[in-house]
Amino acid sequence: MAFVSALVAGLVASPLTSPTQIRVSGAARHQEATIARLLRANADRPCLLIDAGALEASLASLSDIRTAALRSNVFGRARLRIQCRRAVAGLGESMAVDETGRTFFLDSRKPPNLQISTNVKDFHTIITISDSNPLNRLSRVAKKIQESLPKVVGTLEFDDRERIRLLIEDLVVEFGDTSDLDAKVGILSSALKENPQRAQQGGSIILVDPEDPVQVR
DSSP states (O other), X not given: OHHHHHHHHHHHHOGGGSOSEEEEESOOGGGHHHHHHHHHTTTTSOGGGSOHHHHHHHHHTSTTXXXXXXXXXXXXXXXXXXXXXXXXXXXXXXXXXXXTSOEEXXXXXXXXXXXXXXXXXXGTTOOOOSTTSHHHXXXXXXXXXXXXXXXXXXXXXXXXXXXXXXXXTTEEEEEESSTTHHHHHHHXXXXXXXXXXXXXXXXXXXXXXXXXXXXXX
């Protein structure tokens, strides 16, 4: 038993088990240098002695990484899986918002078709996911629009009563709040399909009550 314990301890601590090959998946190109730097710091450490939690936390602290998971074995091989945040709307020139309302710096990727107006710029550092978070409310609407109407280019904003609306060219779409989003976006989708020029014609589509939508031209 003592021999087995010593053997196991030797494998765990031996430099021979240091990672010689780490496969990284899911990372964006602009993240490669930062990830490589963090991995090099563990290059001479035996795989089973690498503090995976600390490494994962360091990576997840980057604004555009949602999760990071490292798995390694005693054969000197490891795999790092990265899940990047997905932008559902842009916020200014260099920021974006994911589906939870979390903001992050936008890299060289193509910016989203939807933008969040600067009238909520004072909220861009809020990272809670409660419905009281203005960015969370807008991001939920943005996500639903992105899923159903991926080609729509527009701006989401609050009116002076903090009701949500979408501006598409000359058209104003009044959502009110985040309730019944499937129904509201479905009505908008049907209106734009039935009349592809609807956005250029101006006026408004009021979806506050999706059971009684109102179109004003």
